[in-house]
Amino acid sequence: MTTKRTLAQQLDGPLPAGIDALPDDQQQVLADALSQARRAQAEALQSAGESALSHIPFFIRRAVRKAVGL
Amino acid sequence: MTGALERLAARAETVKLARAVGQPEERFAFLHDVPPACIRALRDQMTEALHGAHQPVLRKLVSASGLIPVPVLATLAQKAFGPLLSARLAGMLDGDRGVAIAQKLPAPFLADVAAELDPRRAVHIISALPAATVTDVSRELRRREDWITLGRFVGGVPAEIAEAGLAELNERQVLEVAFVIDDKSQLGTLVERVPGDRYDAFVRAADEYDLWHALFDLLAHLDPGLRATVVSRGLDDDLRERARTQAEALGVTSLLDVE
Numbered sequence: 001m002t003t004k005r006t007l008a009q010q011l012d013g014p015l016p017a018g019i020d021a022l023p024d025d026q027q028q029v030l031a032d033a034l035s036q037a038r039r040a041q042a043e044a045l046q047s048a049g050e051s052a053l054s055h056i057p058f059f060i061r062r063a064v065r066k067a068v069g070l
Numbered sequence: 071m072t073g074a075l076e077r078l079a080a081r082a083e084t085v086k087l088a089r090a091v092g093q094p095e096e097r098f099a100f101l102h103d104v105p106p107a108c109i110r111a112l113r114d115q116m117t118e119a120l121h122g123a124h125q126p127v128l129r130k131l132v133s134a135s136g137l138i139p140v141p142v143l144a145t146l147a148q149k150a151f152g153p154l155l156s157a158r159l160a161g162m163l164d165g166d167r168g169v170a171i172a173q174k175l176p177a178p179f180l181a182d183v184a185a186e187l188d189p190r191r192a193v194h195i196i197s198a199l200p201a202a203t204v205t206d207v208s209r210e211l212r213r214r215e216d217w218i219t220l221g222r223f224v225g226g227v228p229a230e231i232a233e234a235g236l237a238e239l240n241e242r243q244v245l246e247v248a249f250v251i252d253d254k255s256q257l258g259t260l261v262e263r264v265p266g267d268r269y270d271a272f273v274r275a276a277d278e279y280d281l282w283h284a285l286f287d288l289l290a291h292l293d294p295g296l297r298a299t300v301v302s303r304g305l306d307d308d309l310r311e312r313a314r315t316q317a318e319a320l321g322v323t324s325l326l327d328v329e
Contacts, residue, residue: 010119011112011115011116011119012119013115015112016107016109016112016115017105017108018104018107018108018109019104019108019109019111019112022100022104026100029098029100030098030112033091033097033098034091034119034120036091036092037090037091037092037093037120038120038123040092040154041120041154041155042123042124044151044152044154045124045127045128045155047152048131048150048152048155051149052151055142055149055150056138056146057139057142060137060138063137064134064138067130067134067136067137068127068130068131068133068134069130
């Protein structure tokens, strides 16, 4: 039942009945896919943070750094 | 027949769920036997989870964006944020600023963003975009054959915006979009835009591009009168036989019984 909790935990709520009725291995496929999508989003954020400042005009860079907490 | 139609709907929902998490649909073929409403609910939950993730950082970015001139934000969107983050941020920007940034971005990049966007969250921006921008982006999505994104927008934006985006679809493209559209109650309007003497083009497109599943799903969502018209005008003897064979394979023959 760990698999089921993993998907439900990621979704922060109960699973729809038809999904809850799926075997654990199929729920795991769904849980893995959601995890991968989250990771892709986190990676996009990290890479954006690294490159964004270089595109921002120097005169507002300090204010922007402060606003995002860098 | 209900079971067969449910399976068609489950297939369409599976395609959309796969897109929401950026995976090939084949990975989720086991969902074809799950009630479509459950797959749709799961997709909504997954979309919520992804949009809810990293909110503190995204909010700081939105806050900082207020300090940055629009042309610089347009550059940042393309060179630093990319389509995924731009889509997440678009839903958190105020409408005027979002529209101003969008108008500085080329249609191919906006199409990339559209593919990642939940249109319900950015309707305040999309509905204020000039019709020419919507048309350009729709044209780009059509060129890419990104029917899922087109279908999501039809259900997620006001009717007049959807109309601008769909005005140039041919019958094959209508079938592709109709299969994955969220709000299938609008399908009758989509079909009625096509002249009656071209209904056979729907059937020929289904035959030529192996879109029988999409044709039958479309027929299932038309009111009985319009369905009867499409079937009676769209099927000549040759196509009628092939349509019946395909309908039997999918368990939906009653959709063709309109006499």
